[in-house]
Amino acid sequence: MRPAVRGRFITFEGGEGTGKSTQAAMLADRLKTFGLGVVLTREPGGSPGAEAIRHVILSGAAKPLGPHAEAILFAAARDDHVRQVIRPALAAGHWVISDRFADSTLVYQGSGRGLDIDDLSSVISFATAGLRPDMTILLDLPVEIGLARKHAPDGEGWNRFEAEALAFHSRVRAGYHALANREPARWRCLDGLQSAEKLADEIWRLVAKRMEFEP
Numbered sequence: 001m002r003p004a005v006r007g008r009f010i011t012f013e014g015g016e017g018t019g020k021s022t023q024a025a026m027l028a029d030r031l032k033t034f035g036l037g038v039v040l041t042r043e044p045g046g047s048p049g050a051e052a053i054r055h056v057i058l059s060g061a062a063k064p065l066g067p068h069a070e071a072i073l074f075a076a077a078r079d080d081h082v083r084q085v086i087r088p089a090l091a092a093g094h095w096v097i098s099d100r101f102a103d104s105t106l107v108y109q110g111s112g113r114g115l116d117i118d119d120l121s122s123v124i125s126f127a128t129a130g131l132r133p134d135m136t137i138l139l140d141l142p143v144e145i146g147l148a149r150k151h152a153p154d155g156e157g158w159n160r161f162e163a164e165a166l167a168f169h170s171r172v173r174a175g176y177h178a179l180a181n182r183e184p185a186r187w188r189c190l191d192g193l194q195s196a197e198k199l200a201d202e203i204w205r206l207v208a209k210r211m212e213f214e215p
């Protein structure tokens, strides 16, 4: 066993089809090869309770409730995810890699749907009790390219967020740029047009440097 290395919380953000799930899995695998405890998780979801709420949100069943209720459902899912999975893992010294986290709410419900950012921030801090990622990797890609990837024959199919208008996805992309610019110490923005392998190498280099992890 390696000597104790402090657990870190790294999140992946970006629009549809930018490669978040691909890169989150590649980073988790790479960390595991060094014998580190790694928890790979995702939002919405990541715990049994939150996965149940994920189904309600992404199926469209919550749409008639409106955007406020939807934001509250995301918060309920996040509360369970943080309590049941993320905080216990970090306390045990594991590295937690999450495919989306609270920034997705600010960008999709805020920049995308136009909900008030301060209101959303309050709901987020209520759900997370202030837990924030140590590092957030933004995968950036023209929205048409990301959406086309999801349309590809081997794509995973569309849920209701992916089916939103292009204008919505453009607001999401701009929202991510604004968040990353506001908090440059936490965010790293990468060009999602690169090959998955090149991106994985760049992410590995950034994580090792930023997290002071020397393999």
Ligand SMILES: Nc1ncnc2c1ncn2[C@@H]1O[C@H](COP(=O)(O)OP(=O)(O)O)[C@@H](O)[C@H]1O
Pocket (backbone or CB within 6 Å): 014, 015, 016, 017, 018, 019, 020, 021, 022, 023, 149, 150, 152, 154, 155, 156, 192, 193, 194, 195, 196, 197, 199
């Ligand atoms: N760097 C890349 N270049 C080209 N295609 C990619 C790249 N990364 C992932 N893909 C493909 O694009 C699609 C979406 O990738 P995925 O990781 O699921 O994105 P996200 O989780 O951000 O929606 C998948 O079919 C995946 O195989």
Ligand SMILES: [Mg+2]
Pocket (backbone or CB within 6 Å): 020, 021, 022, 099
């Ligand atoms: Mg994904």
